[in-house]
Amino acid sequence: MSRKRSGNASEILLPEATPNSTTPRPRTKRNILIFAIISFLTIGSILLAHTQGHEPYTAEDGARGGRYLLHPEAHVDRQATTITLGWTVTSGLRRPDGVLKHVYLINGVFPGPTIEARSGDRVVVKVKNELVDEELSLHWHGLSMRGWNDQDGAVGITSSPITAGDSFTYDFRIEDTQHGTFWYHAHSAVQRADGLFGGLVVHKPRSRGSSRSLPAEHLVIVQDWYHRTAGEALEFYTHLGGFGNEPVPDSILVNGRGAYNCSDAVPARPLDCEPIDDRDATIELDRNRENVLRVINAGAYAGIGLSIENVVLKPLAVDGGHAVVGTAASRVKFLHPGERVNVLVEPTIIGDSHLEVTLDSSTFNYPNPALTPVHHFPVLAYGKPKQRRAGIQKEEMNLQALTSSPASSNILPSQADMTFVLYSITQKLARLDNVPHGFINNTSWRPQLSPLITMDRALWDKHQFVPHIPYNESSPKWVDLVLNNLDEESHPFHLHGNDFYVLSKYSSSWNWGSYNPYEQDQPPGGSYDFESPLKKDTVLVPRRGYAVLRFRADNPGIWMLHCHVMWHLATGMAMAFEVS
CATH class of the missing domain: 2.60.40.420 (Cupredoxins -  blue copper proteins)
Structure with missing residues (x-):
């Protein structure tokens, strides 16, 4: 008979001695030594594989709850490689902000898995469409796709959609000169507004022999959110009774999570809503090093503004890694659908805080009483608090007024x-x-x-x-x-x-x-x-x-x-x- 003992990444089966057994009882010290050696080798092999970039990280590796911690250390020092992924697209009922809704899932998750790569990598993604009676296509937003025009994913221009039940393999190479914050999303029908998207971060290789420290990088995917389906919202927009007014969103999500106040729902549009009070942190900042937020507006309509209590944010780059000259400010706004910005959190915060996300309501042509345009998301910090670093600070930084270096x-x-x-x-x-x-x-x-x-x-x-x-x-x-x-x-x-x-x-x-x-x-x-x-x-x-x-x-x-x-x-x- 055997007794199972679990290690960190392996299981060791040891013989179980009985009074009639001829098997000698193992020595405790020897067991501990074997366990330690195997655990060390197993953990070491896992770390080595990630360090060499053989297995690309996804958001699930670093995400607990809504947190998306990136892993530049696994990519900036390795050679270019081929990243091969297999995705199955389905849909299912979820409560991203407490309101039940059908959303799109890639390998069962929403938003879809995050791709982390480095410049020069080849990306191979086999996509299986298991939606019922829906076609789909994916676009790799911001990548040049040089030499890979037929992989761009724009239905009607460069691609045919993947029909229900079929598969298609996207196969392209990232240019050696490209790095920055990108994303992928549906480029068929209006599926992007119901969650068919995910992050794509291309890390810039570090110079050989460089010892510069790497910041803690966090992916922050922000979107306006509709409680009706995107098809229903489009039907409203194209109906005579809508008078050409764009549908106003109902909520805000960060990394696919939110907390809608169920009491805000209007009687004319009843919701299946369950309050979400206990949320994991959206961002977890490391006080021991710099923190960079890679922010994507994945929304359908509204611009978004960001602030974090007790800190200032300094824009570093926009879209595909293009450096900008920007002043640190308490708030940055507005980032519009499809745009991205990297911001430095300056300085590290003293205690736990919150991320404030504001929708730009200036374009809304009618009020939506079900919407609260400002939402707050928990931000935690770990490590020893540091002295606040002085710096130039403005109350607000207009992202549309940024400039690049001469x-x-x-x-x-x-x-x-x-x-x-x-x-x-x-x-x-x-x-x-x-x-x-x-x-x-x-x-x-x-x-x-x-x-x-x-x-x-x-x-x-x-x-x-x-x-x-x-x-x-x-x-x-x-x-x-x-x-x-x-x-x-x-x-x-x-x-x-x-x-x-x-x-x-x-x-x-x-x-x-x-x-x-x-x-x-x-x-x-x-x-x-x-x-x-x-x-x-x-x-x-x-x-x-x-x-x-x-x-x-x-x-x-x-x-x-x-x-x-x-x-x-x-x-x-x-x-x-x-x-x-």
Whole structure:
């Protein structure tokens, strides 16, 4: 007979002596020695595997409750490798904030597993669609996908959706020069708003022999949250009775968790709500070193502002790791859907605190009595408290006013080779049943049955607005996008496959504030910024205004440009560029 003794990562079976047994009773000291040796070797092998990056960390490795602790130490010193993952997409009933709702799950978790990688890694993700009667596709937001245009995941442009019951393997390589905070999300229907997304962090390799200490890094995925399904919210937006008003969210989640006050529910929309009072910490800060928050706005509609009690936050980088010049402030706002920011928590806090998340309600066209626009999430700290470090502090830092260091724009030419003037607007037209549709240059986008990259251009229908940019490998063209916004609210636009420099932004308080460089000598609001333009892949184009974006067309393929507000994309505010 045997008795089982458990170690930290293994189990040892020892013979059980009985009065009639011929097996000698083992010695206690010998057992302890064997147990110690095996446990040491097992734990050591696990640590070595993680250190060498053979098994990529996911959020579950560092998350307890809602905490997402990242592991740069497992990636910055290793060689580039292949990360192979297997994901099964399903849906299920969950209570992210206490309200029961169907959400999308990847391998049974929401949000989906976090991918941690380093520059130069190859990523292979086999996705099995086990949804009932739903297609899906995943987009790798912010990655250049250079050489991997057909893996970009934009249904109707570069990809066909994965039909129910089928599988597809995404296979691409991260560029050697890319690092920063990215994410992946559904690029089919409106599934992103119901949770089909996750974090993707690409760590920058550390110089060989470098001994610089690494900060504690925390992934913070913030989103506005709807208690009805995204399909129901879209139906409201496109119904005549909605009068073209975007659906206002009901709650806020951080890393898929929240705490909705059930008493805020309105009788007209009854909820299955259970109070959530005892929540684990959203963030756990290490007082013994610097802490960096990698913040993603994964929401469908609203911008978000952040603050942590008793600390200041200093912006370090935006989107795909593009360094910024920013002043430490008590509060940073607003980060809009699709945008990311890395902020340094400065200094370490003395005691436990809370993260305050505020929704930007300035774009809401009607009040939602079920929504409390400011939510608080627990923040814990461990380690010995340190003296508060003095620093420049402002009450508030406007993330839309950040600039980059002057050196980052040295490659910019004084003139672009090509300029496209674009006009985006939401319209309700009789010929389209008076429901809101998004337009860019009089074209409202709809996906065709086959992705554009598989079709001859002559077969593209009237819903495809895709200007052509000639590709020159030895001397790629510089392209200006003058993106005018004719609406009364701002639009966060995302360009697939490319980063761009924001040369100018302007919003008018009394007219439409549009800009056409073919008709106007100077842009309203001032000249282009060539000294410290911000580099991004998602930009907020202000209401009644414009943004001038300059990018280098050195990445062949068909790349989508669209508003990242879920309801605007779903109703046609999208186009693409063909670089070939």
